[in-house]
Amino acid sequence: MVGKKKRKGGKTLVNIVLGVICFLWLLPTLGLFISSFRPAADILQTGWWKVFPHQEWTAGETLQLSKDVDLREPIEVNGKTYSDDELKAGVKADDSRLIWENRRARTVNVQEQGWETVPELTLDNYNNVLSGKEYTLKEADGSETKQKGTGLSQAFWNTLTIAVPATVIPVLIASFAAYAFAWLRFPGRKTLFVIIIAMLVIPIQVALIPVLKDYTALGLNGSYLGIWLAHTAFGLPLVTYFMYNFISQLPKDLFESAFIDGASHFTIFSRLILPLSVPALASIGIFQFLWVWNDYLVSLIFIGNQPSVQVMSMKIADLVGSRGNDWHLLTSAAFISMLMPLAIFFLLQKYFVRGLMGGSVKG
Amino acid sequence: MDAQIKAKPGVRGTQAKQKISIRAVLLSLGVLLANIVVNGLIFLFFRDSTLNPLLTAVLAVLWGVLGVYLIYYTLTWAAEQYPDHIRKRVLPFIFVGPAVLILGWLLILPALRTLYLSFFNASSEKFVGFGNYAAIFSDRLMATALRNNLLWVFVGTLACVCLGLLIAILADRSSYEKIAKSIIFMPMAISFVAAGVIWKFVYYYQPGDEQIGLLNAIVTFFGGEPQAWTSMLQPWNNFFLIIILIWMQTGFAMVIFSAAIKGVPDDILEAARVDGAGEIKIFFGIMIPFISTTILTVTTTIIVFTLKIFDVVMVMTGGQYDTEVVATQFYRQFFMYRNFGYGSTLAIVLLIAVLPVILINLRQFRKQGGF
Numbered sequence: 001m002v003g004k005k006k007r008k009g010g011k012t013l014v015n016i017v018l019g020v021i022c023f024l025w026l027l028p029t030l031g032l033f034i035s036s037f038r039p040a041a042d043i044l045q046t047g048w049w050k051v052f053p054h055q056e057w058t059a060g061e062t063l064q065l066s067k068d069v070d071l072r073e074p075i076e077v078n079g080k081t082y083s084d085d086e087l088k089a090g091v092k093a094d095d096s097r098l099i100w101e102n103r104r105a106r107t108v109n110v111q112e113q114g115w116e117t118v119p120e121l122t123l124d125n126y127n128n129v130l131s132g133k134e135y136t137l138k139e140a141d142g143s144e145t146k147q148k149g150t151g152l153s154q155a156f157w158n159t160l161t162i163a164v165p166a167t168v169i170p171v172l173i174a175s176f177a178a179y180a181f182a183w184l185r186f187p188g189r190k191t192l193f194v195i196i197i198a199m200l201v202i203p204i205q206v207a208l209i210p211v212l213k214d215y216t217a218l219g220l221n222g223s224y225l226g227i228w229l230a231h232t233a234f235g236l237p238l239v240t241y242f243m244y245n246f247i248s249q250l251p252k253d254l255f256e257s258a259f260i261d262g263a264s265h266f267t268i269f270s271r272l273i274l275p276l277s278v279p280a281l282a283s284i285g286i287f288q289f290l291w292v293w294n295d296y297l298v299s300l301i302f303i304g305n306q307p308s309v310q311v312m313s314m315k316i317a318d319l320v321g322s323r324g325n326d327w328h329l330l331t332s333a334a335f336i337s338m339l340m341p342l343a344i345f346f347l348l349q350k351y352f353v354r355g356l357m358g359g360s361v362k363g
Numbered sequence: 364m365d366a367q368i369k370a371k372p373g374v375r376g377t378q379a380k381q382k383i384s385i386r387a388v389l390l391s392l393g394v395l396l397a398n399i400v401v402n403g404l405i406f407l408f409f410r411d412s413t414l415n416p417l418l419t420a421v422l423a424v425l426w427g428v429l430g431v432y433l434i435y436y437t438l439t440w441a442a443e444q445y446p447d448h449i450r451k452r453v454l455p456f457i458f459v460g461p462a463v464l465i466l467g468w469l470l471i472l473p474a475l476r477t478l479y480l481s482f483f484n485a486s487s488e489k490f491v492g493f494g495n496y497a498a499i500f501s502d503r504l505m506a507t508a509l510r511n512n513l514l515w516v517f518v519g520t521l522a523c524v525c526l527g528l529l530i531a532i533l534a535d536r537s538s539y540e541k542i543a544k545s546i547i548f549m550p551m552a553i554s555f556v557a558a559g560v561i562w563k564f565v566y567y568y569q570p571g572d573e574q575i576g577l578l579n580a581i582v583t584f585f586g587g588e589p590q591a592w593t594s595m596l597q598p599w600n601n602f603f604l605i606i607i608l609i610w611m612q613t614g615f616a617m618v619i620f621s622a623a624i625k626g627v628p629d630d631i632l633e634a635a636r637v638d639g640a641g642e643i644k645i646f647f648g649i650m651i652p653f654i655s656t657t658i659l660t661v662t663t664t665i666i667v668f669t670l671k672i673f674d675v676v677m678v679m680t681g682g683q684y685d686t687e688v689v690a691t692q693f694y695r696q697f698f699m700y701r702n703f704g705y706g707s708t709l710a711i712v713l714l715i716a717v718l719p720v721i722l723i724n725l726r727q728f729r730k731q732g733g734f
Contacts, residue, residue, distance in 0.1 A: 161417065206710040224409060226410075228423065265454055301698075349545070
């Protein structure tokens with residue numbers, strides 16, 4: 001009885017600790033999310049948490065002190081004395097706060113505490129960051145400046161253009177290879193597969209310089225084809241390994257009966273293996289898709305500074321470098337780039353986790 | 364390379380030693396040639412394509428699925444024009460061929476070429492032997508990069524594994540396991556670039572009273588001085604960058620540990636509890652030994668990942684303020700200074716660092732009875 005009770009008390013503690021950790025984990029993303037909807041001037045003036053109701057001192061009645069108060073002496077206000085510095089920073093007196101309103105005119109403001117929110121939210125940041133057109137921006141002091149949008153929508157489509165073929169092609173090629181490794185016997189099979197396993201964790205940096213040289217010679221630099229092929233090659237070892245693990249676990253009888261019926265390997269593969277592998281294909285496909293979607297290094301090297309092909313991660317990294325203080329752009333741009341991964345994460349979590357666990361060895 | 368007969372095993376198996384017909388040879392050569400020409404043209408088309416990118420993407424997907432599928436289809440068809448014994452030999456190579464060709468061209472050969480280049484000077488003209496290796500280990504910038512990489516690997520991995528284990532165990536006992544795991548795991552889905560922006564905002568510093576960066580707001584709330592966390596606070600700024608890695612990778616460790624913990628048999632745990640073992644004793648005495656292989660796998664995975672860390676540093680500091688790591692230094696040497704010698708050498712250093720992991724992987728594979 002006692003033990004059970006103790007464990008129950010322990011459970012509350014566990015829940016609280018876990019709750020705190022989860023809160024800490026969510027906080028950075030939450031800040032980004034909220035900020036992306038705040039007007040540009042607001043983001044720079046107040047922290048994003050000010051969006052929530054919070055207590056703040058608000059201006060109240062004004063007290064006029066006598067004109068000849070000496071600021072170097074203690075100053076008497078409502079029967080109590082304060083120093084000049086205290087009144088500059090604001091000083092608490094009972095339920096209110098005293099602060100200079102106009103030091104020269106010797107007026108003091110009695111501030112009251114009240115609940116305050118900065119609820120103004122807007123979609124402007126998203127419009128600005130997505131379009132490539134000029135837009136006007138209201139500064140904190142009321143003046144207006146013109147800025148050019150970043151044209152992130154173009155980058156969004158570029159990323160999609162790169163990510164979809166760079167997922168489909170390696171998955172298909174790797175599945176064929178995995179089938180051969182799992183169910184066909186041929187000389188060199190062992191050696192080839194060992195090489196593929198060795199390639200799993202290889203840092204792609206070792207390939208970049210020579211591949212870039214080849215690409216320059218072939219005119220593939222900055223083209224979609226070049227980057228599809230690069231992602232295909234860098235993704236192949238993992239996808240092959242993953243598909244091999246799946247296909248080699250399929251029951252042997254399946255193949256034998258199909259063989260006896262006179263089916264060729266090609267038919268077996270396309271009619272039997274592919275349909276059976278759909279869950280595995282989905283898992284590894286999602287992994288590869290997100291890998292390409294989130295990639296920065298490969299695009300940076302093979303796309304370089306061709307703006308028409310640039311992907312989102314490059315655009316955002318550029319923004320960080322060139323407009324590091326324009327938080328209205330950075331927050332919304334980052335959030336746009338997160339939309340696809342988050343959607344996949346929440347909608348296809350099962351496949352995502354499976355692909356990630358299998359794909360964890362990737363380099 | 365290719366070829367065979369339409370011999371259904373069991374039906375026409377007795378004719379296995381059939382002669383190769385001229386028709387089959389011509390057909391297979393034709394098919395091979397047609398494939399090369401057609402795909403070469405498609406290659407040129409995509410390379411020089413000026414079409415709307417979306418349309419290109421649609422075409423590319425079509426090519427990626429149908430085109431690649433057709434390559435396999437036509438080649439296996441050609442192979443089927445040959446007698447059984449030849450077909451059996453050739454077919455596997457058709458299946459693995461494209462994968463091997465692409466891997467060879469874009470991964471294996473380049474790796475060897477990089478190794479070769481690492482023995483040459485900046486413009487790859489003069490042989491310098493191990494000069495580059497000697498140089499990068501004595502250069503001050505490189506020394507910083509190597510030190511930082513060690514810091515990343517050691518601190519980052521340790522924190523990810525410990526936190527991941529802790530959260531996995533907490534989640535296992537809590538009433539909100541699923542949602543908690545989702546929250547911790549979520550950062551895995553987003554890119555390092557986006558994560559960089561998120562954390563840059565947390566660490567943001569501006570002179571003056573009002574801090575909009577969360578960390579500085581907390582610090583000033585408690586009466587501290589605001590800091591420029593990622594730049595001025597050397598060498599501690601590295602730790603603030605490592606926190607980003609921890610934030611992203613702990614979820615991965617947690618998910619895998621969580622699965623492993625569920626595999627610990629309940630009756631062993633119950634028996635230990637009956638014997639009066641405390642939860643802490645159970646954790647160290649039973650759980651840890653039981654999931655030790657999983658811990659090893661997760662650790663090596665995160666080490667490999669951390670060794671190659673690039674995006675975070677690039678986005679947060681660009682490698683300035685003594686936050687350089689090997690991968691960013693590689694990029695700098697390769698792209699900015701055009702020093703192919705140093706660049707290649709750095710890539711090879713990374714490769715040497717993951718070599719033990721490659722060997723572990725291979726041994727593991729052999730142990731699991733692969734081949």
